[in-house]
Amino acid sequence: MKNKFIIILFYIFFIEPSAAEINNLESKIFKNLRCIVCQGQSIAESNSDFAQTIKIVVRDKIDQGDNEKEIYEFLAEKYGEWIIYKPKFNYVNSLLWFSPYIVLVFGGLLIFKYLRRGKH
Amino acid sequence: MLSNLGNILLLGSILITLSIIYFAYQNIKEKNILIGKNLVYLSFFQITFIISSFLLLIFAFVFSDFSLLAVYQNSHTAKPIFYKIAGVWGNHEGSLLLWVNIMVIFSFLFFLFNYKFNKNYSLNTLLVQNILILGFLIFLISNSNPFFKILPIPSEGLGLNPILQDPALAIHPPLLYLGFVGSSIYFSAAMAAILSNSNGKNFASSIKVWVLISWSFQSLGIIVGSIWAYYELGWGGFWFWDPVENASLIPWFCMTALAHSVLVLEKRNYLYNWVLILSIITFISSVTGTFLVRSGILNSVHTFANDPARGMYILIFLSLMIFFSFVIFFKRKINDNFYLEPISKETFILSNNWFMMFYLATVFIGTIYPIFTQVLYDTKISVGPPFYNSVIAPIIIPFLIMMAIGPRLNWIKQKYNDFKSLIFILILSCVINFLIFSFLKSYNLLSNLIIISSLFLILYSLKDFIINSKTKSYYNLPSFLSHTGFGVLMLFIILNHNFSKEYDLNIKVGETKKIDNIEIKFEDLKIEKRENYNAIIGNFNILDLKKNYRKNLNPEIRIYNNPQTLTFESAIKTNLQQDLYLTMSNIDGSDFYNVKFQIKPFMLWIWLAALLTASGGLLRTFLKK
Amino acid sequence: MKISFPKIISISLVVFVLIVFFLALNIDKRYSTEKIVGKSVDDFEIKFLNNKEVFKKQDLTNDKYHLINIWASWCLPCRKEHPILMTLKKENKLKIIGINFKDKKLNANNFLRELGNPYDFSLSDKDGTKSILFGVYGIPESILIDKKHKIISKFIGPLNVKDSKDILQLVNEK
Incomplete structure (x- = not known):
């Protein structure tokens, strides 16, 4: 009985991504690419000629069996990192990815310090 | 003359x-x-x-x-x-x-x-x-x-x-300015409090109302701006993590943090230094945002007339302001001496500030990082929605939970004995989450957790409000509205994010296309002359075979005369469940039109929840204890 | 004023940010795809404009420079740069490859008949996807490739007299 309850709870908590997610790969990639001829639009949002072409290229690449990363690498080589909205994790971008969490941890420690003081 | x-x-x-x-x-x-x-x-x-x-x-x-x-x-x-x-x-x-x-x-x-x-x-x-x-x-x-x-x-x-000729955008700047320019007054007050050795409690009660006013208008300004982006840009979204949007969000985080910690200072005379810092950085971040937007050093949707000389002036002004506020602040030698009980209102308010600073750091660093890579490494990068979503979204979960519990706690110290209802509400949230899931098909783990925690916040606030309304006065109404509103906002944003559908097709006049259960018919096209533009109006007929409804949508392509510009107007049909959103654009050298048809659930609720959140601030401003 | 650790950290961070802002004000923010310069050309297969055969990367010879020019009959600046291409045609150390971009075959041929054909190879990229290989985002664009098939220069927008001098200089080095 108890086990069953736990299983049900588990299901309620952790509903995993389904097949729909995989079909969304294309649109996920489009949303992560900047339409570089537009003002702050992604490829997914843009109607521009450039966006239409990139869409075809990305679809072709997916059909050829390229994965998400390979597609980004290909486009970044041609257009620079600028075209990708989610900066990849490397030496240059490490601070971008780390520093928010540094602030989070540091802030937590600071609050914790004040709490501890109360116990003395 | x-x-x-x-x-x-x-x-x-x-x-x-x-x-x-x-x-x-x-x-x-x-x-x-x-x-x-x-x-x-x-x-x-x-x-x-x-x-x-x-x-x-x-x-x-x-x-x-x-x-x-x-x-x-x-x-x-x-x-x-x-x-x-x-x-x-x-x-x-x-x-x-x-x-x-x-x-x-x-x-x-x-x-x-x-x-x-x-x-x-x-x-x-x-x-x-x-x-x-x-x-x-x-x-x-x-x-x-x-x-x-x-x-x-x-x-x-x-x-x-013409893209600026819109009622929402007409009132957007004044609202936003009342927010972040208004924050100048507590910057000055903080300086004055240090210079005149003012008492912390007095300082807190004198700025509280101004913090609330600026917070409320900043919130309203952001909401109206998002509504404009949704209607006018025709991309179907309402928040793009664009530098200009971020520039309005950064002061908002400061104000939110301040609106909470100022209460601690007023009630308990704690956190004086911290409240001073927040008051100072709110206006500094407002001016920094203005610098980023007006100097043109960032690429953004919104183009102001950029001029390096302006950028230089604001930057020098900003530097001087920071320099003098540092000097004045560091002159203050008094250290706050206090301790906090882990389960007390103070601690939870401080945790609000903690999360706010995290969001602030994320958005600020994300916004300025491309400038840094360009100056220091000569590489141009983009920091866009996927970055912010992946960094911020997970940290919303503990934030929502804390936000639910915080307002129920007393000042100073409390023995927490409400575990029964806490567990009960948590389970209830999970069950509702499961029901939503089974009704609407899939979403992912992170969305699950955010939905559960926002439901937890909503239910907990509701329960508490109902119990309180029998006995106490309505003094807690503003915080109830803001907190519940925020919970509802998060809930619907996540649902909208997960269940939006988007169809992209090229179609000729008279054609009918069918995708999934949706039939889109391009009935006809007509041209109309209006006050200061010509409109090409498309007539589309949407038929949902599964849910069995039929809707007419009329997107426009507008040709404005002065200055000559082309704009694409989306056609939107709103109801309680969802928005139908359609834009069309001509494809050069062909009879086809590119049509984007989107089904966006609960848009109306997102706006209402956001307004509810902001209304709490306004109500608190005018509600006397 | 007492000097403490948090003070130093916060002051130096703020000073650093402000200095970067000052420097950023004077940087050219316009986007360019010149990052592609210095890289070797990817493998490609592009159809000819007027027959069914394809031109491959292997068809680039090792004894000449190649100028890849991406153009279309509907593009007005292309019309402007055309005379420059016609003069570059006379340089025999340089082969010019024209990629006709998102265009109709008839229009493209009329354009060449009217203004002259500077291209040693006339290729066609109907949907624009092949040009992505050369980092194109708006036409006209031209890419100069050396004998080892490395991209040595990229020209965004119509070629002008100065560009043509630069190209000739690069081609005639040693």
Whole structure:
């Protein structure tokens, strides 16, 4: 009985991504690419000629069996990192990815310090 | 003529501001307990002059006086009157005049409310605020003068960018300015509190109402801006993590943190240093945001007329402001000495500040990082929605949970004995989450957790509110509205994010296309002449075979005359469940039109929840204990 | 003023940010795809404009420079740069490859008949996807490739007299 309850709870908590997610790969990639001829639009949002072409290229690449990363690498080589909205994790971008969490941890420690003081 | 009058008013304002600074300084040095009457008069003159100059500019726009460069560049005789007025702040010069106006109005009102209570503190606030006002007035008159003349006088203006001719965008800047420019007053007050050795509690109660007012307007400004983006940009989204949007969000995080911690200072006399820091960085972040937007060092959807000289001026001003606030702040040697019980209102409010600083750091670093890589490594990167979503979304979960529990706790200390209802509500949230899931198919793990925690927040607040409403007064209503509103907002944003559908197709007039269960018919196309543009109107018929409804949607392509621009107007059908959203655009050299059809669930609820959140702040401002 | 650790950290951070802002004000923010310069050309297969055969990367010879020019009959600046291409045609150390971009065959041929054909190879990229290989985002664009098939220069927008001098200089080095 108890086990069953736990299983049900588990299901309620952790509903995993389904097949729909995989079909969304294309649109996920489009949303992560900047339409570089537009003002702050992604490829997914843009109607521009450039966006239409990139869409075809990305679809072709997916059909050829390229994965998400390979597609980004290909486009970044041609257009620079600028075209990708989610900066990849490397030496240059490490601070971008780390520093928010540094602030989070540091802030937590600071609050914790004040709490501890109360116990003395 | 008008130009001369405007310049006289501005010069007059500068002189008055200078004399306020002088007399305030003299008055502080004197031992006299009373505040000189002359300062009250001067403040009154100052507000009269500055408001007159603003009204004069409105007058110039309404009557299309093209002898002013700002009017010539941003207005047109054929423009509807509403947009003529909105054109006043739709450009750099006019918006800066509005900026100064708000600083002066806030200065005047703050002085009026406080000068009787604490002489030194009020005078110092007046002094610092007027130094800021002077800085912006000099900027205005030297480099961005809205009353700049052109000769010969053109007979017709260039017009306002049609994408800006929208009711939401017309009121968006004033709302936002009331928010982040308004924050200047507690920057000045914080400086004054340090300079005059003011008591923490008094400082907190004098700025509290201003923090709430600026927070509420900042929230409203952001909401209206998002609504505009949703309707006008035609991309189907309402938040793009664009640098300009971020620039309005960063001060909002500061204000939210401040609106909470100022309560701790008022009630418990804790966190004085921290409240001072927050008051200072709110306005500093506002000016930094303005610098980023106006100097053109960032690429963004919203293009202001960029000018490096302007950027330089704001940056120098910003640097000086930071320098002096550092010097003054570090002069203060008093360390706060206090301790907190883990389960107390103070601790939870502090945890709100903790999360706010995390969000702030994320958005700030994300916004300026591309500048850094470009300057230091000569590589250009983009930091876009996927970055912010992946960093911020997981940390929303603990935030929502804390937000649910915090308001139920007492000050100082509490033995938490409400575990039964906590567990019960948690399980209830999970069950509802499961029901939503089984009803609407899939979403992912992170969305699950955010939905559960936002449901937890909503249910917990509701339960508490119902119990309280039987016994206590309605003093907790504002925080209930804001917290619940925020929970609802998160819930619907996540649901919307997970269940939006998007179809992209090329279609000719008369054609019908079927995707999934949706049939889209392009019935016809007609051209209409309107007041200041021509519209190509498409008539689309949407048939949902599964849910069995039929809707007509009429997107437009508008060709504006002055200046000649093409805009794409989305057609939106709103109901309680979802928005149907359709945009069309012509494809050069073909009969086909590119059509984007989106089904966006719960859009109306997102707007309502956001407004509910903001309304809490306004209500608290006017609700007396 | 007492000097403490948090003070130093916060001051130096703020100073650093402000300095970067000052430097950023003077940087050219316009986007360019010149990052592609220095890289070797990817493998490609592009159809000819007027027959069914394809031109491959292997068809680039090792004894000449190649100028890849991406153009279309509907593009006005292309019309402007055309005389420059016609003069470059006379340089025999340089082969010019024209990629006709998102265009109709008839229009393209009319354009060449009217203004002259500077291209040693006339290729066609109907949907624009092949040009992505050369980092194109708006036409006209031209890419200069050396004998080892490395991209040595990229020209965005119509070629002008100065560009043509630069190209000739690069081609005639040693």
